[in-house]
Amino acid sequence: MKAEEVLSIIDRHQDQGDGLISVLEEIQSKYSYLPPEALKLVAERTGRSPVDVYGVATFYKSFSLKPRGKHLCSVCMGTACHVRGASAVAQEFTRQLGVKPGETTPDREFSLETVNCLGACALGPVAVVDGHYFSNVRSSRVKQIITDTRAGLDDAERRADLRDFILNVSCSRCNRSLMDPDHPIDGSPSIRVTAAFERTHGWLRLSALYGSFTVESEYPIRTDVLVDFFCPHCHTELQGASHCPLCSAPMVSMIVRAGGIVQICSRRGCRGHILDLNGSGF
Amino acid sequence: MISLTINGLPVSVEEGTTLLEAAQFLGFPIPTLCHMEGLSPYGACRLCVVQLGDGPKARLVSSCTYPAQEGLKVRTASARVVRARKMILELLLASCPQSKIIQDLASAHQVSQQRFRQEHEDCILCGLCVRMCEEQMMAKAIGFRNRGERRSIGTPFDIKSEQCRLCGGCIYVCPACQLRCTYTEPDKAICGGCANLSPPCVEKEQFDDMMCYMNPCVACEIEKD
């Protein structure tokens, strides 16, 4: 841990008027845990007492005061996942990794933890590894998940998505399909919309693979530009109801044919998205 | 001024007065445990429950934290209040039977046994010590850590606090363990009332550890390791 790094994190958040939790979150994402010296620095720099900082850091389960591994596996033990056999999944993780929940493998590669509901109960049993969600996990799949994680999940998930995560979407107003089979991206039909930005107006195609962020467009769009998305059939704006969890730009929403809504961030280059499936099509 | 009735007696109090203060003003006794004059109300022990209203809509609130409101009908000793109070005392006895204060409160309310699993907690999380340390001693050396079942009191990282001024205030107010400072000689006690009980840090098998947060302990001069 470097004091200057921590101090710069703290100062940046203080300039933005952020609270204690965002500071701790960023420190944790940098070091995978909250080093004691960092907590001391936070207390000193923000004028809080060490007791308060320590109290907050120990209150939330997502903060860890012990060093964690490179990869974090969270197995959901919430009620819905539990009745669908989450404990067998957790046991299998324990067996494969050789550590109990709350522990880290000696080689500092994996940390295992159990959590109480990830808010995706319909997909249970759910496990989250390095921010990637795995649904309907069976013990037999655990080994593969761990192997994929070692290989790098960003690639592995792309492969897995080819198999089971193609989003078939339609306009929320006219309900006509936005899928464009004539112009496949990533090997499957793309999603076609009309994009408007900075007085330019043209088509835009998105990959329908969940987890892929490939975009093609008629005109180049600079990163960070906010784009308005329209239905190519009824020309209604595909306006989302919420704001991007990553950058707080307005969201664009589309109906998922299998039941549910997918929202994506309207900022070019931002990967923020919300997938809310209420059907059991997945 | 706010007018309300307590046990049928009308009383007018200033805005911001708690129900506990209003009742005490009229002379109605309400037992308290986590309340102390000079410290902010906290509402941890629930011993000071009173009943608001009558009939099916009546509800129990902790009087030490509830501000007086116009027209409230408060009862400090209804059957429901007494029942709740006794239950709370039983629960307190179940978790911390060695506390002189809890014993006295229980016997004052004719609670002589409890029906739960007997434990010997060295802390009932009343928060008195934390408030004492912060509000009167201006030290903020100790605080709450963790949550739920694992909630506990102590210094950050359980190491000697740079903020602690070794005043002993936390020990002095602690209902679970004022006997902490008796060691084996009652005449060394801050509170001599517990000489009939064994000091927690000597009877180690029953307690996790010495329970005061002072290091070194200036009250009893035991070397801690």
Ligand code: SF4
């Ligand atoms: S002895 Fe230390 S911890 Fe206890 S009240 Fe005094 S300053 Fe606070």
Ligand code: SF4
């Ligand atoms: S240590 Fe004593 S005063 Fe502090 S919270 Fe626990 S019981 Fe209350």
Ligand code: SF4
């Ligand atoms: S060490 Fe602390 S708890 Fe033990 S007798 Fe001394 S003051 Fe009391």
Ligand code: FES
């Ligand atoms: S119970 Fe596992 S996601 Fe809700």
Ligand code: FES
């Ligand atoms: S005295 Fe009111 S809750 Fe403890």
